[in-house]
Structure formats: C-alpha cells, structure tokens
Amino acid sequence: MANKKISDFTAWTQSLTALWEVEDGGNAYQVTIAQIQAAAQNLPALTANEAPGYDDFIAHWNAGAAAARTTKLRNLPGVNPRNYYRYFHDFPASGGGSLGEGLAATAIGTGAICSNIVGSEAGAFGIARCETGTTTTGYANIGLQGILAVGGARFRQRIRARIAAVSDATDTYVLRHGFGNTSGTEWTDGIGWRYTHSVNAGWWLCFCRSGGTETTADAGVGPTVGSTGNWQALDIEVNAAGTSVSFYVNDALVATITATIPTVGLGLRLGQIVKSAGTTNRTVDIDLVDIFGVFTAAR
Secondary structure, rough: OOEEEOOHHHHHHOOOOEEEEEEEEEEEEEEEEHHHHHHHHHOOOOOOOOOOOOEEEEEEOOOHHHHOOEHHHHOOOOOHHHHHEEEEEEOOOOOOOOOOOOOOOEEEEEEEEEEEEOOOOOOOOOOEEEEOOOOOOOOEEEEEEEEEOOOEEEEEEEEEEEEOOOOOOOOOHHHHEEEEOOOOOOOEEEEEEEOOOOOOOOEEEEEEOOOOOEEEOOOOOOOOOOOOOOOOEEEEEOOOOOEEEEEEOOOOOEEEEEEOOOOOOOOEEEEEEEEEEEEOEEEEOOOEEEEEEOOOOOO
C-alpha cells in the first residue's frame, strides 16, 4: 500500500498497519496507526473525575528526550489569570529591611527578628530567617493577613524550610508553618504543620483547627536540620470543596485530613517559632513560599 499523509481524512478508514508519513522538525518518518495509538497511550491525561489542576501534567514540545515532553500546569505562564491565582516569593535581599511582597514580620523578645539574610547558597535564590532571640518566651513569625478562604478553588502551598537546631528540654520551642489566624499563639483556626521535640516523637504533626477544635495526623518525619542545604519541601493541598486537606513532604503524600477544616479567612504564617524555655537563640530558615490555586469558576 502506498504511503499516506497523516492529514488525509480517509486514512482513518485504512488498516492499522498501513504506513503514514509524518513530519517532525523537517524530517519525514513512516509510522503505522497502531504506533500512533500506542504513543497516544503514553500521553498524560486526567482521570474521568479529575478536575484540571496545577499539579497535573500536560504534554508540550521539547527537543530533548521524550520524558522531558511533559510539564506541570503550575509551571506554565498563565493564559487567563481570571481562572487562577498565584503568590510566590523567593526572599531576595541584601540583608535586613523589608521582606517584600506584602509580608510582615512579627518578633517579640531580645534579639528576636525576621529578615532576609545576607547572601544565598547553591539552589536557593534568597533566604528569610526567623529568630527567637535570647528571651525565654521570644517568638518570631512571617505573615500576610487574611489572604485565604477555603472553598471555591483547589490550591496548593509549598514552602522550603529548615531549622538550625532541634527543640529540646533546655531550649524548647514550637514551630508552625501554614495558614492561621494569629501570629504568636496557638491558632484558633488554621491549617498547617507543627513541630516540637516532646510531641509526636519530634516529627511533624499535620493539623486542621476550626474554632479551637483540632484534627491531627502524623507526618512520619521531622524537620530537617542544618545551616547549608538540607532543605525540606512542605506542601499543603486543599480541594476545591474545602473538604479535604493533603500534606506532602518532598512531594510524597504523608497525611490527609477531612475534619475540622476552617471556613474563616486565614493569614499566611511562615516560620512561626515560639520559645517556652531557654535563652539560646533558635532559628528557622525559609527559602521560598509558593501558593497556586485554580478557581472552580472564572472571576
């Protein structure tokens, strides 16, 4: 059988073994319909009940290996910003001063501070640091008030963080990341990560709090410790209905909570570190914060 152009409509009525001519970057190839069908099976696709979201893969052209020809929706430039929202901050600065992007620092105690630190390191464009200072009850927090209401959009928040030293009986602190309604105490309403050495074996506790009532889940891993590298990615994903919250550590799902999910407006809380014992300064570093949401209906 003679070769056919793939654009030929009658092609689809021919045998699956018929040869077709396709062009790729100016080069002509001969393939069969069966080969085309097999290749199509490898394309990423949504399941029947899955709504398009920022973490779904889509196909795109890439001159490299076939494995590089997919990308996540959240990594593409926005086509219609009325359908989604994104907040991203990398904390670039020459040290001290404003945190930028609307973020505000709250710090109480001698030496307590939140600021962009001087310099950076390989793989981290900018770094913010929250420090408790030397007061026994010192605390520090980076926040952005009232930015989130659960429901109406599927969204995911990622932070990349590390601590310099663990909490212990001598220098005790609680660390939280996520979304909450207060900056220096336990949140009445919130979604987030919480750590201290004496609870949950020193591993992260994932939690959702509504009106002071809390549901928790064990993450099975604690924060990473170090002064260079040792970054840990912590993700929170909330479904569009606001009925399920999933928690990820370095892209691995570690917990899902479906109860006591708050419905009130919440503020962004990063590096909320609160001392309760000891006078040694304790710190938490944050490399970035990334929040991406897809609305159920365009604005």
